[in-house]
Amino acid sequence: MAKNGVQSVTRALALLRALARSDAGAGVSVLARECDLPISTTHRLLTTLETDGFALFDANTRKWHVGREAFSTGLAFGRGHALAAAALPHLRYLRDLTRETANVGVMRDGRLVTLGQMESREIMRAIATPGGAGVSATASGMGKAILATWPEAAVRELVAQHGLPPLTPRTHRRLNTLLEDLATCRARGWALDDEEHAMGLRCIAAAIYDASGEAVGAISISGLTLRLPKERLDVVGASVAEAAARLSLQLADGSDPASPGSPGKANGKGAIGL
DSSP states (O other), X not given: XXXXXXXXHHHHHHHHHHHHHOTTOBOHHHHHHHHTOOHHHHHHHHHHHHHTTSEEEETTXXXXXXXXXXXXXXXXXXXXXXXXXXXXXXXXXXXXXXSSEEXXXXXXXXXXXXXXXXXXXXXXXXXXXXXXXXXXXXXXXXXXXXXXXXXXXXHHHHHHHHOOOOOSTXXXXXHHHHHHHHHHHHHHTOEEEESSSSTTEEEEEEEEEOTTSOEEEEEEEEEETTTSOGGGHHHHHHHHHHHHHHHHHHHHHOOOOSOTTSSSSTTSTTTTOO
C-alpha cells in the first residue's frame, strides 16, 4: 500500500477512536482538532467511513457518531473472546485427558483462526499461536469440523474463492475428495486433520453450536502422529465430540461448566459435535 494510503488508514482509525470517546457525537471541527487534522481531510475521511457504515452523520445535530459496522465489528471481537473464555474449562479437560494441546477456533474470512489454547505438558507438542491470519480451513481439523455443518454449495463457494492450498502432500487438492471427507466428518461426529496442515501432526476436532443451532466455532486436540496413532483416533474423537457437545449446551442455556468431564449432558443437542 502506498504511503498516503497507510496515512489515510491511520487517520481514519484515529477518527473512529475519537468517535468512540464521544458518547453524544462530535462535530467535524471538534474531531479535526482532536485528531490534529485539517477540517477538509476530516470531512473526507468521515464521509468515506459513513459510506462503509463505520460512521453516522446526524443532520439535525450536525454531529458524527460511530456507525453500525463499527459496532458489529466490536461485537465480533467480544463474541470471540466470550467463546474462548467459555471453552477454557473444556480445553483444560481435553488437555488433561489426552495429554495433547487443546484448541478453540472460529472461521474468519474463509480461514480458521485459533482463539485460545491449552498447551500440552509434553516436551514435544503442537502449538498454534492464537490470533493472526489463520490457516486454510480445508486443511484444518477445526476448519473441516465447521465446514461439515455447511451446505455443499457454501463449501463449493469457499473453495472457488480461496482454493485448496497444497500445504503438505496429504492436503486435499480436489473438491470431490474434500466433500467426501466432510461427509465422513458428519457421519462419525468429528473431523480429522491427518498431516494435512503439517507433516507429523494430527488434529481431531468437533464443531461448537450456539442456541440457534449454528456452528460458531470448534474445539480440537492436536499432537504428534506418534502419540495419536490411527487406532486411538476413534476414542479421542468421541472425547472431543463430547466436550464440544457440553460446550454447545453451555452456550445455549448458560449452564455452569464446573465439571466438563462429568456425565449427564453429553446426549443433548449437538452430542455428536458436528
